[in-house]
Amino acid sequence: MDITPYPVNDFGPVMKGMVIGGLGIVHVFxxxxxxxxxxxxxxxQWLAQSGRLPLARRFTDGFxxxxxxxxxxxxxxxxxxxxxxxxxxxxRTIGVMVHEFHWLWATEWTFFALEIxxxxxxxxxxxxxxxxxxxxxxxxxxxxxxFSLFWINGILSWQLTPGEFHRTRSVWDGFFNPSxxxxxxxxxxxxxxxxxLAACLVVNLMPDLDREQRRxxxxxxxxxxxxxxxxxxxAVWYFLTLPDDSREWVLGGSVAMTLFFALGAACSLLIGAxxxxxxxxxxxxxxxxxxxxxxxxxxxxTAGGEFVREGVRKPYTIREYLYSNxxxxxxxxxxxxxxxxxxxxYPVLHAAQYPHPQLVLGAQVFRIQCSVCHTVDGANGLVHLxxxxxxxxxxxxxxxxxxxxxxxxxxxxxxxxxxxxxxxIRWQRQGRPRDWTPDVAEPPLEQIAAWLEEAGTRPGLxxxxxxxxxx
Amino acid sequence: xxxxFPFGYPLPTAFYLSLYVLTLVVHVVCMxxxxxxxxxxxxxxxRKGGAAHDDPAAALLADWLPLMLSVAITAGIAPLLFVQIxxxxxxxxxxxxxxxxxxxxxxxLIAGFYLLYLIRQPATLARWPRxxxxxxxxxxxxxxxxxxxxxxxxxxxxxxxxxxxxxxARAGWLFFTPELLPRLTTWLCGxxxxxxxxxxxxxxxxxxSAGAEDGERLVRTQRCLARLALVMLGLALLSAFVYxxxxxxxxREVFWSPLxxxxxxxxxxxxxxxxxxxxxxxxxxxFRGNWLMLATSGVxxxxxxxxxxxxxxxxxxxxxxxxxxxxxxxxxVGGLGVFVLFLVLNTALIVWCLRLTRxxx
Numbered sequence: 134m135d136i137t138p139y140p141v142n143d144f145g146p147v148m149k150g151m152v153i154g155g156l157g158i159v160h161v162f163x164x165x166x167x168x169x170x171x172x173x174x175x176x177x178q179w180l181a182q183s184g185r186l187p188l189a190r191r192f193t194d195g196f197x198x199x200x201x202x203x204x205x206x207x208x209x210x211x212x213x214x215x216x217x218x219x220x221x222x223x224x225r226t227i228g229v230m231v232h233e234f235h236w237l238w239a240t241e242w243t244f245f246a247l248e249i250x251x252x253x254x255x256x257x258x259x260x261x262x263x264x265x266x267x268x269x270x271x272x273x274x275x276x277x278x279x280f281s282l283f284w285i286n287g288i289l290s291w292q293l294t295p296g297e298f299h300r301t302r303s304v305w306d307g308f309f310n311p312s313x314x315x316x317x318x319x320x321x322x323x324x325x326x327x328x329x330l331a332a333c334l335v336v337n338l339m340p341d342l343d344r345e346q347r348r349x350x351x352x353x354x355x356x357x358x359x360x361x362x363x364x365x366x367x368a369v370w371y372f373l374t375l376p377d378d379s380r381e382w383v384l385g386g387s388v389a390m391t392l393f394f395a396l397g398a399a400c401s402l403l404i405g406a407x408x409x410x411x412x413x414x415x416x417x418x419x420x421x422x423x424x425x426x427x428x429x430x431x432x433x434x435t436a437g438g439e440f441v442r443e444g445v446r447k448p449y450t451i452r453e454y455l456y457s458n459x460x461x462x463x464x465x466x467x468x469x470x471x472x473x474x475x476x477x478x479y480p481v482l483h484a485a486q487y488p489h490p491q492l493v494l495g496a497q498v499f500r501i502q503c504s505v506c507h508t509v510d511g512a513n514g515l516v517h518l519x520x521x522x523x524x525x526x527x528x529x530x531x532x533x534x535x536x537x538x539x540x541x542x543x544x545x546x547x548x549x550x551x552x553x554x555x556x557x558i559r560w561q562r563q564g565r566p567r568d569w570t571p572d573v574a575e576p577p578l579e580q581i582a583a584w585l586e587e588a589g590t591r592p593g594l595x596x597x598x599x600x601x602x603x604x
Numbered sequence: 605x606x607x608x609f610p611f612g613y614p615l616p617t618a619f620y621l622s623l624y625v626l627t628l629v630v631h632v633v634c635m636x637x638x639x640x641x642x643x644x645x646x647x648x649x650x651r652k653g654g655a656a657h658d659d660p661a662a663a664l665l666a667d668w669l670p671l672m673l674s675v676a677i678t679a680g681i682a683p684l685l686f687v688q689i690x691x692x693x694x695x696x697x698x699x700x701x702x703x704x705x706x707x708x709x710x711x712x713l714i715a716g717f718y719l720l721y722l723i724r725q726p727a728t729l730a731r732w733p734r735x736x737x738x739x740x741x742x743x744x745x746x747x748x749x750x751x752x753x754x755x756x757x758x759x760x761x762x763x764x765x766x767x768x769x770x771x772x773a774r775a776g777w778l779f780f781t782p783e784l785l786p787r788l789t790t791w792l793c794g795x796x797x798x799x800x801x802x803x804x805x806x807x808x809x810x811x812x813s814a815g816a817e818d819g820e821r822l823v824r825t826q827r828c829l830a831r832l833a834l835v836m837l838g839l840a841l842l843s844a845f846v847y848x849x850x851x852x853x854x855x856r857e858v859f860w861s862p863l864x865x866x867x868x869x870x871x872x873x874x875x876x877x878x879x880x881x882x883x884x885x886x887x888x889x890x891f892r893g894n895w896l897m898l899a900t901s902g903v904x905x906x907x908x909x910x911x912x913x914x915x916x917x918x919x920x921x922x923x924x925x926x927x928x929x930x931x932x933x934x935x936x937v938g939g940l941g942v943f944v945l946f947l948v949l950n951t952a953l954i955v956w957c958l959r960l961t962r963x964x965x
Contacts, residue, residue, distance in 0.1 A: 137693045140700045140772045206717040209677055214710045216684065217699065221707065224696040231688045232930070236939025242681050243943070243950040249678050250954040253671050258961040266960045273953060304938035478765060479772045 136464060139224045140479045141500045146511025149222040149504070154443060156211055156218050158436045162327065163208035165320060165435070167248075168282055169328025170200045171275030173357055178271050180353060182264035188342075192350050193271075194260055196335050201256050205249070223505060225459035226450045234288045237308060241284035248277035282320055290316045293446050294374055299453050315371035322360045322367065323435070326404065329357035330427045337421035344418070351419055358408035364401060376452070378539065378594040379445035387540065390444045397437025400430045447540035448592055456542035456592075458502050465590040468545040473501050488560075488569045495557025498550045509561055520562035524572045527555040532584035535593030543590050548581035608866050609912050614928060616935030620690050621919075625911045627682035632907050633798055634676040639751060640792075640799035641665045641672070642716075642744040644832075645723075649740045653733050661803045661825050664810070669743075670720040677713075689934050691761065694922055697768055698761035705777035706757060709750045716746035748792075755788050756780075762921045786847035793843055794910070796836030797878055798903050800829040804891055805900075826891045830882045833899075837878055844910075851917075858920040864913055871909025877902030 144152060174193050181190035219227035231238065251274035259267055287308035291298065298307035332354040336347050372380055382390040404427055412419065419427075450457045460468065474497045481500070487493045499507075503515060510516040519527060530537040531551055534544045544551060556571050563569070610618040610625075648662040687695050699706055719739050730736075760771070760779045771779060804826060848859045858864060881899040885891050 139693075139696055140768070142700060142703050202718075202721060205674060206721075207714060209674065210710060210714050210717065213677065213681065213684070214707075217707060217710065220696050220699045221703070224700065228688065228692050228696065231685065231692075232934055233937060234939070235685060235689055235934060236937065236943045238685055239682065240939070240943045240946045242678075242685065243946045245681070246678050247950040247953050247957075249674055250957045253674065254957045254961045257671070262960070262963055266963045269960060270957060273957060277950070277953075478769050480769070482773070482775055 136460075136476055137225070138477045138479065141504055142221060143482075143500075143504070144508070146508055146514075148506065148508055148512040150443065150506060151512060153215075153218045153222045154440060156214055157443075158432070158439050160208065160211035160215055161439055162432055162435045163204050163211065164282070165324040166327045166331055167200065167204035167208055168275075168278040168321070169324030169326070169357070170196065170204065170331065171271065171278045172325060173328040173332055173354065174200075175268065175271045175275050176357070177353065178264070178268050182268065186349060186353060188346055188350060189353065192332075192336065192339065193267075195339050196332060197252075197256055197259065199331075199335050201252065205252060209249075223450060223459050226455060229451060229455060230288060230292070233307065234291075234304065237284050237288060237304065241281055244277045244280040244284065248274055248281060251277060279321070279324075282324070283317060286317045286320060287313055289442075292449075292451050293379065293442070294376065295452050295454070311374040312371060315367055315374055319364065319367040319371055322364055323431075323438075325357045325360055327428075327431050327435075329354045330404070330424060330431055332357070333419050333424035334421060334428055337419075337424055348418055355408065355412045358404075358412065361401070361405045361408060364405070368398075375445065382445050382447070382540065383441060387444070387447075390441055393437045393440040393444070395437075397434045397441065400434035400437065404430055404434070448535065448542040448594070456545075458505050458542055458545075460502070460542065460545045462590065462592070465543050465545040469547060469585060469590070471547075472550055473546040474498060474550060477501055488567055489556070489571070491553045491571060492557050492560050492569070494550065495553035495555070495560075498546055498554045499557060502545060503554075515558055516561045519558055524555060524559065527558060528552070528577065528581055529584055531555065532581050533588040535591075536588055537593075539593035541593065543588060543592070544585065545590075548578040548585065549576075551581050551585070552576040552578065608863050609916055612863070613924075614932065616931040617690075617924075617928060619935065620686055620931055621915065624683055624686035624690055625908070625915055627679070627686060628911050629904070629907050631676065631679040631683055632911065633903065634672060634679050636795035636798035637672045637802045638669060638676050639744075639747050640795035640836075641669055641802075642720075642740070642747050643792075644796075644799065645669070646737070646740040646744040649737050653737065658821065659825060660807060660822055661829060664803060664806050666723055666726075668806070670717065670724055673717060673720060690931065691918070691922060691927065692930065693927075694761040698757045701760060701768060701771050702753070702757055702777060702779065706753060709753050712746045712749055716743050716750075719743045719746075751791060752784075752788060755784060755791065758918075759783060759787070762918055782850055783847065786843055786850055790840055790843040790847055793836045793840035794906075797833040797840070797899075798907070800833035800836075800882075801878075801896070801899050801903055803829055804896055808891065808893070808896070823889065827886060827889075830886050830891075834879060834882050834886075837875055837882075841875060855917055855920065858916055859913065861916075864916050867909045867912035867916070869909070871906045871913065874902040874905030874907075874909060877905065 174196060177186075177189040177193045177196075180186040181188075181193065216227065251270050255262075255267065255270040255274065259270065262270070287310070290312040291307045291310050294310045294312040296306055296310035297303070298310065333351055336342070336350045336354065339347075342350075372383070375383075378386075383394045385391055407427065446452060446457070448456055450459065453462075455461050456465075460473075474494060477497060481487075481493050481496045484493045487496065499509070499515065507513050507515045507518070519530070522530060528551065531544055531554060532548075534541045546554075559572065560566070560569055610621045613621065642665075645662055645665045648659050652659075720743055723736065723739055723743070756779050759781050760768075763771075807822065807826060848856060851859060859868075878899050879902075881895040881902065885895050
C-alpha cells in the first residue's frame with residue numbers, strides 16, 4: 134500500500150467540487166467554442182471562396198479575432214488551471230490520471246501546439262493570404278482542435294466507465310471505453326451549437342453591416358444548429374453506456390443530479406426549439422440580445438451536463454479503483470486497522486482551540502475522509518447533513534456509510550477515529566462550545582467495530598445489488 | 605548518481621529526465637522572450653512616456669508578445685506533464701502548501717494576456733500615454749510575479765517532509781529561503797540575452813515599419829540589444845556564481861561535482877559563444893546570420909547546461925529511491941508510439957503552417 138499523504142487545504146464554506154466544477158464548466162464551454170468555431174470558419178471560408186457568400190470572408194476574419202481573444206487566452210489558461218485546481222482538490226486522482234495516460238496527454242499536447250500554430254498563423258496573416266492557404270490553415274486548426282477533444286474525452290470518460298481497463302491494464306482498453314464514442318459525438322455537436330450561437334452574437338456586433346447582410350450571415354450560421362437534432366439519440370446512447378447505479382442517480386436516485394440533468398436538458402431543448410421552429414422554418418432574425426441569451430442558455434446546459442458527468446461517478450472518482458476521498462477499495466480494509474490518521478503527518482490547524490483531544494482527532498478524520506466533498510457548515514455541510522442525528526445514529530450511519538447512502542464511500546478508519554468524528558460533528562452542531570465533554574465516558578468501540586465489519590469494505594451500490602440478487 | 609546526467613539513473617528515470625529537461629529548455633527560451641520582453645517594453649515606454657514608435661525592438665515586442673506568451677504557455681505544458689511523472693509527491697505538495705498564492709498565477713496570467721492585447725492596439729491607449737506605461741509595467745510585474753511563484757514552488761518542493769509539515773502548520777502563503785533572490789536574479793538576468801537574440805533575428809527577418817527607412821536607427825537598436833545581452837549575460841554569470849556560494853554545503857558539493865562539470869562546462873561554453881558573437885557583431889557593426897547562429901547555439905547550450913545543473917541539485921535533494929518504482933511503472937504504460945507518431949506529424953504540419961504564411965494573395 135502506497136498512500137502518499139498530501140496536505141489538505143480548507144476551502145471554507147465552499148465545496149471543493151464547486152471550485153473545480155466552476156472552472157471546469159468555463160473551460161469546457163470555451164474549449165468547445167474553439168472546436169466548433171474552427172469548423173464554422175471552415176464553412177464560412179468555403180462559402181466565401183466558392184462565391185456563395187462573399188461577405189463570409191469578412192465575418193471569418195472578425196470571428197477569428199473574437200475566437201483568439203476568448204478561446205486562446207481564457208481557454209488555454211483555464212486548461213492549465215484545471216490541472217492546478219485538480220491538484221488542489223484531489224492530488225491522488227489527477228496523479229493516477231497523469232500516470233496512466235501521460236502519453237495520450239502528451240499526444241493531445243502536440244495537437245494543441247498545432248492548433249495554436251495554425252490559429253495564430255491565420256490570425257496574423259489570414260487577411261493577406263490566398264483562399265487556398267486560408268482554408269488549409271482553418272482546416273488544420275479545426276482538425277487539431279477536434280483531436281484535442283478526442284484525446285481528452287477518452288481520459289475523462291475513462292473515469293466513469295473504465296471498461297476492461299482494470300483487468301487488462303491496457304491504455305487502449307481504458308481510452309476506448311464504453312462511453313467514449315457517445316460522449317465524443319455529443320460533445321462535437323455541442324461544440325457546433327456553441328459556435329453557431331456565438332457566431333450569431335458576433336454577427337450582431339460587427340459594425341457596418343445592414344440588416345439583410347446580417348440576416349444572410351445568421352442564416353448560414355443556423356446550419357450549424359441542425360445537428361442538435363441528433364442530441365436526444367446520443368444522450369440515450371450515452372445513458373445506456375453508464376453503469377446502472379450512475380443512471381439511477383440521474384433518473385431520480387439523487388435529486389440534485391436529476392435537477393441538474395433536467396436543467397441541461399431543458400436549456401438544450403429551448404435552444405433546439407428556437408433553432409428548429411424559429412430559425413430553420415420561419416427564418417426569424419436573431420438580434421444581439423437573443424443571441425446573448427441563447428449563449429447563456431448554452432452555458433447553463435454545459436454546466437448541467439458537466440455537473441451530472443462529475444456527479445454520477447459517485448462514490449468513485451475513478452470507478453472501480455479510487456473512491457471520491459482518494460482512498461482505493463483495497464486500502465479501506467488496511468486503514469481500518471492502522472487508522473487513516475496514522476499516515477498523515479500534517480497537524481490540525483489551531484488545535485489549541487479544540488477543548489478535547491478527541492475533537493482534534495475528529496477534525497483530522499474529517500479533513501482526510503470528508504472534506505473533499507463536504508464542508509463543515511457551508512455548502513454540503515456535514516453539520517447540516519448529520520448534525521441532528523443522535524450519537525448512536527451517527528455511529529451506525531457512518532460505520533455503515535455506504536449503506537446509509539450508496540453514493541458515499543465506506544468509512545476507512547478505526548472505531549476510535551469514527552467515534553472522534555462523531556464527537557466532532559456533535560461539537561460543531563453545538564456551536565463549538567469552549568467547555569465540552571463526549572456524550573459517553575466509554576465509547577462503544579466494539580459495537581462500532583461490529584458495524585464496520587457488517588458493512589464491509591465494498592461499495593454500497595455493490596452491496597445493495599448483491600442483497601437484491603440474493604433476495 | 606555515479607555518472608554524468610542522465611546516465612547515472614535507471615533507464616525509465618533517465619528517459620523522463622531527458623524529456624523533462626529538453627521540453628523545459630524550449631519553454632524557457634520562449635518564456636525568456638515574454639519575461640525580458642515585457643521588462644524591455646516597460647522601460648522603453650516609461651522612458652519615452654508612452655508608445656515608443658521610434659524603437660523597432662519595442663514595436664516588435666508590442667506586436668509579438670501576445671503570440672509569444674501563447675507559445676510559452678503551450679511549450680510549458682510538456683514539462684509540466686513530465687514533472688508530474690518524475691516528482692509527483694514533491695510537486696503536488698508544494699502546490700498544495702502555497703495554495704491561494706500559487707493559484708493566483710492563473711488570474712495574473714489572464715490579466716497579463718489581455719493587457720498585452722490592449723497594448724498591441726496602438727490606438728487603444730494612445731490618448732493616455734501614462735496609462736499605457738502603467739499597463740506595460742503591470743504586465744512585467746505580473747510575469748515577474750509568476751516567475752517568483754514558480755521559483756518559490758520549486759524551492760519548496762525540494763524541502764524535506766519535516767519542512768513541509770512545519771510550513772503547513774505555519775499556514776503561510778509565502779516560502780522564503782536565502783536561495784530565492786540570487787536564483788530569481790540569475791533567471792531574470794539570463795532571460796535578456798535570449799530576448800536580445802530573438803529580437804535580432806526578428807529585426808533581420810522582418811522589416812519593422814518604424815525602422816525600415818531609417819537604417820541608422822535599426823543599427824542603433826541592434827547595437828543596443830547586443831550591449832544589453834552582454835551586460836545581462838555578465839550579471840547572470842555573476843549572480844549564478846553568488847548563488848552557488850550561497851547554497852548549503854551539500855548542494856554546493858553537487859554544483860561543483862565532477863559529474864556536473866560537463867553540463868556546467870556546456871553552460872559556460874554557451875555563454876562564451878554568446879559573448880564572442882556579440883563582441884564581434886559590435887566590433888564589426890554588422891549583425892550577420894553566422895554570428896547570430898553562433899549566439900543561438902550559445903543560448904541553447906547555456907539554457908540546456910543550466911537546466912541540467914538545476915535538475916542535478918533537485919535530484920540530490922529528493923529521495924529518489926522512493927520515486928524510481930513510479931518511473932518504472934510509468935515507463936510500462938502504453939501510448940509512447942502514438943505520441944512519437946503525432947509529434948513528428950504535427951511538427952511537420954506546424955512547419956507547413958509557418959510556410960503557408962509566406963504566401964500572398
